[in-house]
Amino acid sequence: MIENFDLTMVNWARAQFALTALYHWIFVPLTLGITWIIAFYHTIYYRTGSEEWKNLTRFWMTLFGINFAIGVATGIILEFEFGTNWSNYSWMVGDIFGAPLAIEGIFAFFLEATFFAVMFFGWNRVSKKFHLFSTWMVAIGSNLSAVWILVANAWMQRPVGQVFNPDSARFEMNNFAEVVFNPIAVSKFTHTTSSSMLFASLFIISISSWYLLKGRHEKMARRSIMVAAVFGLVSSAFVGFTGDEAAYEVAQHQPMKLAAMEGLYKGEEGAGIVLMGMVDSDKKIGDDQDGLSFKIKIPGILSLLANRSSGSFVPGIEDLVYGNPDHKIMGVDDKIVKGKIALTQLDAYKKASKNGDTAAATAALTMFQANKEYLGYGFLTKPEEAVPPVGLTFNAFHLMVALGTVFPLVFLAFLYFSWKDTLKEQKWLLKGGTVMVFLGLFAHWSGWIVAEVGRQPWAIQDLLPVTVARTNLTAGTVATTFFMFLILFTLLLIAEVSIMLRQINIGPKEVSE
Amino acid sequence: MYEETEYRSYNCNSCILIHTMQIQQQSNIFLRVYRFYGDGFRRMTVGKTLWKIIFIKLIVMFGVLKLFFFPDFLATNFNTDKERADYVLNELTRSVQQDFFITQKNPQKDSTKGVEE
Numbered sequence: 033m034i035e036n037f038d039l040t041m042v043n044w045a046r047a048q049f050a051l052t053a054l055y056h057w058i059f060v061p062l063t064l065g066i067t068w069i070i071a072f073y074h075t076i077y078y079r080t081g082s083e084e085w086k087n088l089t090r091f092w093m094t095l096f097g098i099n100f101a102i103g104v105a106t107g108i109i110l111e112f113e114f115g116t117n118w119s120n121y122s123w124m125v126g127d128i129f130g131a132p133l134a135i136e137g138i139f140a141f142f143l144e145a146t147f148f149a150v151m152f153f154g155w156n157r158v159s160k161k162f163h164l165f166s167t168w169m170v171a172i173g174s175n176l177s178a179v180w181i182l183v184a185n186a187w188m189q190r191p192v193g194q195v196f197n198p199d200s201a202r203f204e205m206n207n208f209a210e211v212v213f214n215p216i217a218v219s220k221f222t223h224t225t226s227s228s229m230l231f232a233s234l235f236i237i238s239i240s241s242w243y244l245l246k247g248r249h250e251k252m253a254r255r256s257i258m259v260a261a262v263f264g265l266v267s268s269a270f271v272g273f274t275g276d277e278a279a280y281e282v283a284q285h286q287p288m289k290l291a292a293m294e295g296l297y298k299g300e301e302g303a304g305i306v307l308m309g310m311v312d313s314d315k316k317i318g319d320d321q322d323g324l325s326f327k328i329k330i331p332g333i334l335s336l337l338a339n340r341s342s343g344s345f346v347p348g349i350e351d352l353v354y355g356n357p358d359h360k361i362m363g364v365d366d367k368i369v370k371g372k373i374a375l376t377q378l379d380a381y382k383k384a385s386k387n388g389d390t391a392a393a394t395a396a397l398t399m400f401q402a403n404k405e406y407l408g409y410g411f412l413t414k415p416e417e418a419v420p421p422v423g424l425t426f427n428a429f430h431l432m433v434a435l436g437t438v439f440p441l442v443f444l445a446f447l448y449f450s451w452k453d454t455l456k457e458q459k460w461l462l463k464g465g466t467v468m469v470f471l472g473l474f475a476h477w478s479g480w481i482v483a484e485v486g487r488q489p490w491a492i493q494d495l496l497p498v499t500v501a502r503t504n505l506t507a508g509t510v511a512t513t514f515f516m517f518l519i520l521f522t523l524l525l526i527a528e529v530s531i532m533l534r535q536i537n538i539g540p541k542e543v544s545e
Numbered sequence: 546m547y548e549e550t551e552y553r554s555y556n557c558n559s560c561i562l563i564h565t566m567q568i569q570q571q572s573n574i575f576l577r578v579y580r581f582y583g584d585g586f587r588r589m590t591v592g593k594t595l596w597k598i599i600f601i602k603l604i605v606m607f608g609v610l611k612l613f614f615f616p617d618f619l620a621t622n623f624n625t626d627k628e629r630a631d632y633v634l635n636e637l638t639r640s641v642q643q644d645f646f647i648t649q650k651n652p653q654k655d656s657t658k659g660v661e662e
């Protein structure tokens with residue numbers, strides 16, 4: 033089946049989606065995170081009445097405004113891609129996400145038209161209390177407007193609260209609460225928002241470090257750093273906590289992704305977590321090689337994190353592909369058989385319904401229902417196709433976690449030297465501080481690579497592979513638009529960076545909205 | 546703005562007067578909101594450049610990309626939801642229609658052949 037599809041088109045469509053999503057994800061985490069920090073700065077101004085805090089708040093607001101303006105609507109491009117490149121997928125999930133995403137769009141519009149305007153234009157024009165309230169509403173509202181898209185993504189990782197309608201070829205929502213409170217959605221939302229707060233703290237630290245190195249706007253820079261470092265430290269703790277929760281959910285519902293994240297080919301009891309390692313590119317699924325050419329492991333920890341029990345069994349890629357009867361794990365071969373039954377019966381149901389043969393339609397439907405949870409496997413031709421790209425998933429996961437360990441140390445160092453009042457003398461720290469924003473971005477991108485590449489070959493876990501989710505287009509069409517997006521987004525990024533740099537160069541005092 | 550206290554201070558029983566004042570109050574609110582936005586936009590410095598970028602971006606996205614390069618495949622190629630559903634169902638079951646299923650290297654797969662028939 034898979035060779036029947038034009039894989040090149042799928043790969044172009046994947047590359048296009050990855051490109052636009054990663055560009056889009058430069059603007060989003062900064063928006064989600066910095067609005068909270070601005071709300072804190074604004075609150076300090078509200079309480080102290082100090083003009084310096086006011087200027088500081090306005091300065092970061094301006095940078096936020098630039099980021100928001102350049103980033104706004106870049107997400108819509110992803111929706112264009114759904115309709116054009118991924119039309120089968122869009123059709124199949126339309127019932128679940130169409131309305132909520134539209135409501136979210138309207139909500140975001142009204143939020144932006146009201147509270148954003150008051151936040152930016154409200155200085156000395158509305159009461160101080162209402163102004164502060166608006167700033168907080170911008171923070172709350174921006175973060176809330178990320179809910180549905182993350183719920184949608186979580187649903188693709190674990191499609192709960194739905195039933196497949198064989199007449200309309202659509203997944204229909206039958207349990208709203210299950211979809212919204214899908215534990216993966218909860219961990220995704222909390223992990224995304226907390227890591228965005230962390231990212232925004234790094235953004236502020238980077239710019240403020242640069243000011244201190246240049247000897248400009250020192251008071252403002254030190255104050256900004258103080259709040260951002262505390263904020264960053266607290267959010268780091270949340271990131272670790274929610275990341276652990278995310279990994280637990282992955283272990284429970286996407287064991288193949290977890291195995292790829294850890295480069296674990298052969299399952300273990302008391303499995304260790306890889307502290308450091310390198311994926312063996314010569315490894316073939318099913319051979320005797322370990323999969324990691326070098327590794328340092330801490331025993332028992334992976335089992336503990338994955339199952340909350342240090343001696344428990346964590347399945348490896350090969351257990352999941354070939355099955356492991358001792359641990360009651362069904363192999364992909366068997367799932368393929370069930371998946372093909374589901375597909376055959378779906379076809380039989382379709383034909384019987386068309387011919388008005390109710391008895392045959394009912395029989396086919398019953399058989400389909402019994403096997404539908406393996407539907408997606410029916411499109412695979414060999415078990416190894418169920419394995420995601422291990423090297424990329426492994427490296428992205430380890431980069432994210434390594435950075436997640438370094439960031440709190442960075443915040444601590446900034447706090448310590450701020451407290452000692454010797455921050456300006458710590459040139460090494462300030463120089464390191466200026467690049468932190470880029471490391472934060474890499475951590476974010478890595479997180480999405482883990483979540484999305486680790487889910488391959490599925491668009492919807494176990495139910496729909498990306499090769500079937502796509503539209504029947506030629507590779508050339510998608511390749512053309514890929515380069516158009518590359519140019520458009522690069523121009524937007526250049527605009528963002530240059531306007532921001534100009535504003536940073538002007539500094540806080542001269543800044544107006 | 547007409548504060549509520551001001552409004553009561555007329556202490557008047559005439560419905561017409563109250564009604565006129567209410568209209569005045571409303572229009573003042575609209576006026577104030579209008580002025581708030583208008584002044585805000587006028588006083589913008591960086592914001593002016595940003596608005597230009599937003600407009601150019603939206604024109605490129607909706608006027609060029611969406612219109613010429615990103616048609617909604619199902620919306621443009623089919624007229625009814627029934628046709629769309631049939632098309633997608635067909636896409637899903639294409640493999641079994643083409644009898645890809647009868648590649649029975651694995652003996653377990655034989656057992657399912659009966660189901661197919």
Ligand code: HEM
Nearest residue numbers: 220223227272275276278279432433436475476479480483
């Ligand atoms: C500290 C240790 C961390 C752990 C244990 C962790 C764990 C995880 C896991 C397991 C996922 C995949 C979730 C899925 O597939 O559904 C993930 C995704 C993600 N991570 Fe992390 N992470 C950590 C640190 C960070 C840091 C420092 C950042 C960014 C500053 C970050 C940003 C993200 C993002 C943006 C995603 C994609 C959205 C999502 O799936 O939640 N993570 N993380």
